Amino acid sequence: MSDATLTIEGVVHLRRRGPGGRPELREGAAPPPPAERVPRVARLMALAVKMDGLVRTGVVRDYAALARLGRVTRARVTQVMNLTLLAPDIQEALLFLPPVAAGREPLALADLQPVAAIRDWRGFPRYGLARRHRPRMLETRT
Numbered sequence: 001m002s003d004a005t006l007t008i009e010g011v012v013h014l015r016r017r018g019p020g021g022r023p024e025l026r027e028g029a030a031p032p033p034p035a036e037r038v039p040r041v042a043r044l045m046a047l048a049v050k051m052d053g054l055v056r057t058g059v060v061r062d063y064a065a066l067a068r069l070g071r072v073t074r075a076r077v078t079q080v081m082n083l084t085l086l087a088p089d090i091q092e093a094l095l096f097l098p099p100v101a102a103g104r105e106p107l108a109l110a111d112l113q114p115v116a117a118i119r120d121w122r123g124f125p126r127y128g129l130a131r132r133h134r135p136r137m138l139e140t141r142t
Contacts, residue, residue, distance in 0.1 A: 036099035041107050045094040048083040079109060082116040090115075 013030035014023045054060040060069065063081060067074045083091065097107070 033102070036101050039097045039100050039105050039107065041105070041109055041112065042094055042097045044080050044109055045083050045091060048080050049091075051077070051081060052084050079113065082113060083109075085116045086112065 010027065011029050013026050013028070015026050015030075016023050051060075051066050055062065055066070060066050063077045064074055067077045070077070083094070086094075094112075100106075
């Protein structure tokens with residue numbers, strides 16, 4: 001036997017399927033990184049506005065019917081619908097949050113639940129948020 005060298009040229013990249021997945025060798029260049037995405041809380045705010053309209057116009061009877069149609073629990077529908085209890089300027093700020101390029105989103109639905117539960121807004125600073133409840137994304141611009 002001879003000591004021959006074999007050279008193969010080409011473009012390849014490694015790809016993982018899901019978190020903790022094994023890397024796979026793929027032919028061709030790596031795909032472009034994912035585009036910016038609309039923050040989840042902004043999508044949920046839009047969904048809450050849409051669902052509220054469906055219930056108000058009578059297209060859907062109640063939240064329980066929404067839950068059945070969406071195949072989610074009534075508790076989840078209530079969590080989403082609680083966003084409609086926020087002040088209109090906060091709702092607007094949520095709808096126009098900047099896109100997220102990569103990584104974790106800076107604001108989650110769970111962050112807003114305590115704010116939506118506040119019933120008496122007197123004595124709170126602008127936007128009706130106490131400092132401990134004020135997400136960084138919603139702080140007032142000066």
